[in-house]
Amino acid sequence: MPYTYILINFFTVIICFLASFDKRIQFNKLFGKFLLSSTIVAIPFIIWDVWFTSKGVWWFDLNYTLGFTIAGLPIEEWLFFYCIPFACVFTYYCLEKFFSLRGIDGLNNLIVFTAVIILSVAGLLYHERIYTLLTVVVTIFTLCYLHFIVKKDWIARASFVYLVLMPGFFAVNGILTGSLIPSPVVNYNPDDFLGIRMGTIPVEDAVYGYSQFLLNIYFFKKITKNEK
Template sequence: MKKHVYAIIAVLSFAGPFAMSFDRKVHYISYLPPLLIATLAVGALYIAWDVMVTSRGHWQFNDEFVGSTRLFHLPVGEWLFFLLIPYPSVFIYEVILAYFGTSPARPELAWIQFVLAAGFIIPAYIWRKQGYTLLAMLSASLYFLVSGFLTPGVIAASGYLWSMLLIFLAFVVVNGIYTALPTIRYNPKAIFGVKFIQIPVEDFFYNLSYIGLILTLYIPLKEVMGL
């Protein structure tokens, strides 16, 4: 059982929101098509990233909590993380929209997203010798750049902002467990070194870009599909 902890946490994170996906007010299950497309598109990019940096030694997985089985250097729990974690994350977004509503996006503020995209290039360059730091900063830059084009001004929408805040709080809990066990050991040469509750600061930008990009694709896909 111990060697399946990583996978079990991912499944449990998915199970609760899935059980509530048939709520009449939210009816989250009806949004599965755009969510699946966004998850697979963004997930493919991040899985490729994960495979590459794992082989380069940016981090290594602890067999004690993830088992010894690997597919392209990644344990089962890591694959489940990419496939299942977006589900509860977007669920939070939809619950907030359904029960609390949101202020509209303000496309005229898209410049803020582009400024943030440019801004993350600076720490990426400064810490370019720390592999994970470099890629985490570049991924955050990519998120703000893509969102500036596909969902301009979304960062001014109250529902989006509250969702990202709650998603981050959930991330602190789940990733805090992962790093406390630990399921993953980070190469000190690949990270900046600053941690919050044992979580490397890079993980926060990794999560921001991963879930942020999924929402960036999900929101316009949902509109195109008329959902």
Template structure:
């Protein structure tokens, strides 16, 4: 059905959007921080997406999209960079509001180092594959910056909790996208390892996408919520 990918996008954002007015989270009041984070990150990933489409690293099944293209990308793919980050930032804020205690605070730095080491190892053995090269290089630099250079606000322990929770809808949504399939992958450009029908790289692609969104969200929020100095 040509509306499949569009319906998946609607499903992703439907409940987070409807619940954005929850009185404990008041997520709608943070839209002014959410919007620039999503738009800036989306612009970066759209360039990435366009490059991958042109290089035939992945493609889109015309039987499951409405057929509207912008800059060579299906409309639904562009919406993906709005709906998924919005839903996951919403999850992030809900977890922080309802479950302020977070045991990952003790382990987040070690976990980041483990992921950075994994990025280096994968790049060493498979740097010649485009999806591997760009995906893990990007994640390495974004995660390295957040953990080792950014000192203004620390949020990785909250990020990892959100990421783990987000894997549940990720497996549902990406499971549909890769099993139908709506998105087709060129296995010559990835590791060829799949979790069900989902390429292993997609897990780290999601991590990079969400990490950039959350960093920018926290950045704009910290600036917006800074109390003015009264002289």
């Protein structure tokens, strides 16, 4: 079905988009700043995407897309780097606005050190698998930059929200990787990742999404001057 990927993007973003205009939230006033922050994050991730697609690390079944491609990526894939972050940043913004999440800030050290150790071991053991290695390197850099260099105190809060978003992650990435449809929208070269899947989703996708999520929160906060 050629509308599969575009519908995934649409249903990912539509509820959050409509809720943005709620008078209690007024996230619509931040649309411009969100677009700027998400573009900053999207640029390196799109370059990564284009490179991996050109190398056959992953590829797209265009039967599930509208058929328009830019730099080898379906137009839906470009939109993915705005639709998914929009839903994620909106959710984080609302949870932080209406609930007190600061009580878990003390977990920052534990989360960062545990994640860095686990990722480092995975990177060393499976350095020949390019998707695994690059995902590990980017996520370790992201965590270390946020925690040790710019010293942000919201990593635990963001990590909690990422867990809250997991049902949506499994729904979206599950369909893209072949759940509920005859074949995957996104296919992976088995030589380039661990081969460990959560259902149909490579475990690297969750780590990749985590680093992308953290960077979107960081730049959104920075641009809106909401440093804490």
